[in-house]
Amino acid sequence: MNFLGYVLFLPFIVFYSYILGPVLKAVLIPGGLAILLLIMGPKAFIYHIKLALDDY
DSSP: OHHHHHHHHHHHHHHIIIIIHHHHHHHHHHHHHHHHHHHHOHHHHHHHHHHHHHTO
């Protein structure tokens, strides 16, 4: 029974790690930044993004 569990579980882990995870990051991160832009306004948003990027 454990073998059947691994056979069913491992493909979902691979799918999430290598396909769904990067797709979600590509969609959710820019979407979250766009919502912040709408909430804060462009001037404050750009100011805080510049502060965050100055550390790099």
